[in-house]
Amino acid sequence: MFDLKWIRENPDAFDRAMRRRGLEPQSATVLDLDARRREAQTQLQEMQSRRNAASKEIGQKKQAGDDAGAEALKQEVSQLKQSLSETEERERQLARELEEVLSGLPNAPADDVPDGEDESANVVVRSWGDTDRFGFTPRQHFELGESLAMMDFEDAAKLAGSRFVVLRGGLARLHRAIAQFMIDVHVTENGYEEVVPPFLVNSKTLYGTGQLPKFGEDLFQTTEGYWLIPTAEVPLANLAADKILHAEDLPQRYTALTPCFRAEAGAAGKDTRGMLRQHQFEKVELVSVTHPDRSWDELERMTGCAEDILQRLEIPYRVVALSAGDMGFAARKTYDIEVWLPGQELYREISSCSNCGPFQALRMQARFRAAGEKATAPVHTLNGSGVAVGRALIAVVENHQQADGSIAVPAALRPYMGGAEVISPDG
Structure with a gap:
């Protein structure tokens, strides 16, 4: 398995290593999946933060007698729960795809390993x-x-x-x-x-x-x-x-x-x-x-x-x-x-x-x-x-x-x- 941070910082070296192993360049596929997974993780964090804040605001609205505002926030929380569920599943799927790609790639050869196909x-x-x-x-x-x-x-x-x-x-x-x-x-x-x-x-x-x-x-x-x-x-x-x-x-x-x-x-x-x-x-x-x-x-x-x-x-x-x-x-x-x-x-x-x-x-x-x-x-x-x-x-x-x-x-x-x-x- 490879360190994703290393691939992000060294995509060209990663591709050269895979070429030496007889494979096509892999960094574009790996980094695309990684970027989409991290984007989903960011969205999850933002939605979770907003859901928690909205849940607190519901009580505040009720105490202030703003029933309409409280109801609107309840609907927002309900929608956020649905979006969270969908985004969590998308993040898990992207993580599975990323792991599947990485787990199928051979180790990078050391610099002094002879080049050759067989x-x-x-x-x-x-x-x-x-x-x-x-x-x-x-x-x-x-x-x-x-x-x-x-x-x-x-x-x-x-x-x-x-x-x-x-x-x-x-x-x-x-x-x-x-x-x-x-x-x-x-x-x-x-x-x-x-x-x-x-x-x-x-x-x-x-x-x-x-x-x-x-x-x-x-x-x-x-x-x-x-x-x-x-x-x-x-x-x-x-x-x-x-x-x-x-x-x-x-x-x-x-x-x-x-x-x-x-x-x-x-x-x-x-x-x-x-x-x-x-x-x-x-x-x-x-x-x-x-x-x-x-x-x-x-x-x-x-x-x-x-x-x-x-x-x-x-x-x-x-x-x-x-x-x-x-x-x-x-x-x-x-x-x-x-x-x-x-x-x-x-x-x-x-x-x-x-x-x-x-x-x-x-x-x-x-x-x-x-x-x-x-x-x-x-x-x-x-x-x-x-x-x-x-x-x-x-x-x-x-x-x-x-x-x-x-x-x-x-x-x-x-x-x-x-x-x-x-x-x-x-x-």
Whole structure:
């Protein structure tokens, strides 16, 4: 959401930001609705003031014996009540229209975000690790998983349908080990508070982080009206909703290991083989609620936390700055971390770390107050994957595969695997 005052004072900058997002200029529409709503509010105040004054005058007229004057004032008050009702409805309708327009507009890109319509304009910032370390032709994760009899898509399809998997044995334990390793590092070393949030949330919560109303088709909803979370960002960021935080208590950093549920409505035909794009997966999420002066430093810190996980897992990766046209709806700036998958000979995204600035805070009414000050201001929110568990499993399996089809267990995970160094068909 945008600050209307900022749009009134910076209409050209607002339009430039929307153009960078691939949209037509929006300031004329927004400011017209805003002006008509404020005009209606002014009329309401004037009519309410006149109604109150006229009501007092009625008694004065009666005391003075001016029955005709009192009756005329009664008729005026009656007409004012009707006009007030009509104007109040007009003001509410204009407010709804204004909110509908604003809630559908993406966040303004930061100045240093690359211009471009899609991922072709993304810029590689840095890379880590050796992508050419095999003396044999590496296989894809699903080929390895199926040959180990530990990755079952047929039973998953029988149980639920497409875009699900059943993990067994060593790969099931490896999946759990990756999740536990990541959450331990973020809590004990990186200073994030571990949270177990609800996995079902209401519409207001999804509105706060920007998934609703625009992206409802990407979500799963229950018959009772709850929504399954697409990411733990949704409940974690909303911990600050409708609160005034103390500036000295910022930043607040949260992490959670949760299942995530996505309808993948726009992914028909994409990544239909394997575990890359599923309806259900687990992710370790990182969320920061910060002071506006420190949010850019926090973005670099958060990205570094996710990178450290991949380095400890010995997985080659690169960090990419997303273009304005490729960023998520709520982001001002995003770094994607992409892991190298030797079976595909491609980099694939495993984490997105984004600074949303005040965009989500304005939707959530999340504010802070400096010590000794009366005024409040929106906090800045950030989110990132630290990282997606299923995709980390894919990356470990492909990057640590051996010529005989077994999987070497990275040293960082062995304490979580009972000391096991290899996952092989014999278990």
